[in-house]
Amino acid sequence: MKQLVIISGKGGTGKTTITAAIASMAENAIIADCDVDAPNLHLVLEPEIIETSDFYGMDIAHIDTEKCTGCNVCIENCNFDAIHTDHSINSCKCEGCGVCEYVCPENAIKMINNPSGSVFDSMTRYGPMVHAELMIGEEASGKLVTAVKEHAVSLANEKEAELIICDGPPGTGCPVIAAITGADLALIVTEPSLSGIHDLERIIQVTDHFRIPAIVCINKYNINEGNTKQIESSCEENGIMVAGKLPYDTVPNKAMIGKKTIIEYEDNEFSEKLRNIWRTVRSELCEGQ
Ligand code: SF4
Numbered sequence: 001m002k003q004l005v006i007i008s009g010k011g012g013t014g015k016t017t018i019t020a021a022i023a024s025m026a027e028n029a030i031i032a033d034c035d036v037d038a039p040n041l042h043l044v045l046e047p048e049i050i051e052t053s054d055f056y057g058m059d060i061a062h063i064d065t066e067k068c069t070g071c072n073v074c075i076e077n078c079n080f081d082a083i084h085t086d087h088s089i090n091s092c093k094c095e096g097c098g099v100c101e102y103v104c105p106e107n108a109i110k111m112i113n114n115p116s117g118s119v120f121d122s123m124t125r126y127g128p129m130v131h132a133e134l135m136i137g138e139e140a141s142g143k144l145v146t147a148v149k150e151h152a153v154s155l156a157n158e159k160e161a162e163l164i165i166c167d168g169p170p171g172t173g174c175p176v177i178a179a180i181t182g183a184d185l186a187l188i189v190t191e192p193s194l195s196g197i198h199d200l201e202r203i204i205q206v207t208d209h210f211r212i213p214a215i216v217c218i219n220k221y222n223i224n225e226g227n228t229k230q231i232e233s234s235c236e237e238n239g240i241m242v243a244g245k246l247p248y249d250t251v252p253n254k255a256m257i258g259k260k261t262i263i264e265y266e267d268n269e270f271s272e273k274l275r276n277i278w279r280t281v282r283s284e285l286c287e288g289q
């Protein structure tokens with residue numbers, strides 16, 4: 001079983017639109033939405049939830065008022081100002097570091113599980129999908145991405161799926177690292193804007209660092225052909241294949257409005273280019289065997 005992760009560095013490059021299109025072309029695959037801070041793959045794939053599991057992010061401190069003598073040692077040692085003078089915890093400020101539990105002379109503080117989201121095992125018209133929801137204001141999205149991937153791997157083993165397709169988060173931080181961990185190939189979707197070029201360089205450093213093979217797709221390449229050439233040269237210098245270029249077009253928006261992937265929306269030049277990109281991705285995945 002192979003793992004493909006679609007990432008972008010910069011948000012808004014068309015990563016999720018391309019992921020949805022790939023999901024509609026792949027066979028025997030598990031789809032995983034690892035963009036847990038702002039998931040939107042479900043808008044197109046309309047998954048039907050089969051099973052929901054609670055997700056526990058960071059632990060938070062809890063003070064047993066029966067045991068507390070009011071010595072204030074915990075307040076003095078909390079670097080996050082998360083303990084009120086009445087010795088209750090401000091759950092929005094508690095970072096779960098556990099220092100208060102360690103320093104309390106009365107053993108009055110315990111770290112407790114904090115439910116902070118849900119993981120969903122679902123079914124779409126293109127096969128099983130794992131996705132998640134993080135409660136408002138909650139953190140630990142990297143840990144939630146790992147939970148989504150673990151569900152996807154277990155589902156892939158159960159269904160004997162050949163591929164896991166992960167829609168990765170934008171950026172280069174912890175959730176991205178969690179999403180690319182274990183991937184056989186990263187498809188990086190970029191665009192020829194200045195921030196697109198900058199963030200492409202950064203995400204390539206990340207995939208390089210973690211030795212994840214990467215290929216690039218340039219979306220909206222004709223909005224700035226000079227910048228597109230720059231991206232192509234930079235990819236060539238770094239030994240990274242450009243799997244394909246997609247023009248600026250209204251097709252993705254029209255497909256999205258109709259809650260369809262670009263492939264199921266209609267056969268046209270744009271969808272043919274996407275089919276070619278998928279052929280290249282599939283062949284790169286097979287080559288890595
Ligand atoms: S350190 Fe323990 S005993 Fe002292 S105020 Fe905090 S909870 Fe109470």
Ligand code: SF4
Pocket residue numbers: 060061077078079080081082083089093094095096097098099100101
């Ligand atoms: S766990 Fe850390 S952040 Fe939370 S209240 Fe205790 S010392 Fe403060």
